[in-house]
Amino acid sequence: MHKAVFFSGQSEKVAEILEQSMPEGFCLEVCPSSTSDDEKIARIEEAEFLILHPADIDRNVLQNAKKLRHIQLLTAGYDKVDLAAARELGMTVATNGGTNAWAVAEQAIALLLCLYRRLVQCDTSVRAGTWRKPVSGTNTFEVAGKTIGLLGVGNIGGKVAQRLKAFETRIIYFDRFKNTGNDFDGESVSLERLLRESDVLSIHVPLTDETRGMFGAEQLAMMKPTAVIINTSRAEVFDEAALLDALRSRRIAGAGLDVFHREPLRADDGLLALDNVVLTPHTAGHSYEAWFRRADFAWQNIERVVAGEAPLSLAR
Numbered sequence: 001m002h003k004a005v006f007f008s009g010q011s012e013k014v015a016e017i018l019e020q021s022m023p024e025g026f027c028l029e030v031c032p033s034s035t036s037d038d039e040k041i042a043r044i045e046e047a048e049f050l051i052l053h054p055a056d057i058d059r060n061v062l063q064n065a066k067k068l069r070h071i072q073l074l075t076a077g078y079d080k081v082d083l084a085a086a087r088e089l090g091m092t093v094a095t096n097g098g099t100n101a102w103a104v105a106e107q108a109i110a111l112l113l114c115l116y117r118r119l120v121q122c123d124t125s126v127r128a129g130t131w132r133k134p135v136s137g138t139n140t141f142e143v144a145g146k147t148i149g150l151l152g153v154g155n156i157g158g159k160v161a162q163r164l165k166a167f168e169t170r171i172i173y174f175d176r177f178k179n180t181g182n183d184f185d186g187e188s189v190s191l192e193r194l195l196r197e198s199d200v201l202s203i204h205v206p207l208t209d210e211t212r213g214m215f216g217a218e219q220l221a222m223m224k225p226t227a228v229i230i231n232t233s234r235a236e237v238f239d240e241a242a243l244l245d246a247l248r249s250r251r252i253a254g255a256g257l258d259v260f261h262r263e264p265l266r267a268d269d270g271l272l273a274l275d276n277v278v279l280t281p282h283t284a285g286h287s288y289e290a291w292f293r294r295a296d297f298a299w300q301n302i303e304r305v306v307a308g309e310a311p312l313s314l315a316r
């Protein structure tokens, strides 16, 4: 029997889905991710496989996991996993293989539509009995005809491109890895052109040493004043103060954000005072359907390791 442990910050339903799709020959222990390091160490002492959501684990825990062979993330991001420690200890680490890409792509587009159509203000005005105020009809916009700039066109960015094409848009993208697994109609451009030409800049890169702080005041200054930013990736791709300043001063028109430098967002965060942002609580990757895909992918990858094959979608 191969033992797997799931450190879960999710609902019991997620653990149930993982248990239901578990192949024969495995046993699964579920443990809250909020538990202490000592408790985590005790739980993974005998485990060969570790499944994580959220993807957050450090050296102190890993170095005590003597039998651990593979860490399977249910997330796309891997920025809070100590990859160097895992590598040194001979453990592989794999992401969710794009299994939540449908959910994230849909939420990126939902955030954009919400901003352009001012849906939050519309809902508030109906409930408050002010009818259309402050939505005037000249401060709502169409996606049609706009240039969509994608930073990253992997599993998620590619799906955003495919879907937004149907909105009669022009797609441009910048991707260092030219990882165009999804077939879509778009033009590869330099980072500078991406910033200068995009009406909508949507971020779909993992947080790595290369992408951290990629956009500061200098980059934001290159953008059109009518441009909006959609971020369902990681907040740290932006310099926090520079983004807040660009939004506050209307240097750019708005942002739809699912990710923040501090989560949960603090009650005094400057973003909360702005009316040109739509904010969601890091839920873009979540959907009922995606949990089943993630669970199936996780077990298939774990079975590959048992069979002596390399796992797919390694974090790099």
Ligand SMILES: O=CC(=O)O
Binding pocket: 074, 075, 076, 077, 078, 100, 285
């Ligand atoms: O943030 C969510 C993920 O990385 O999947």
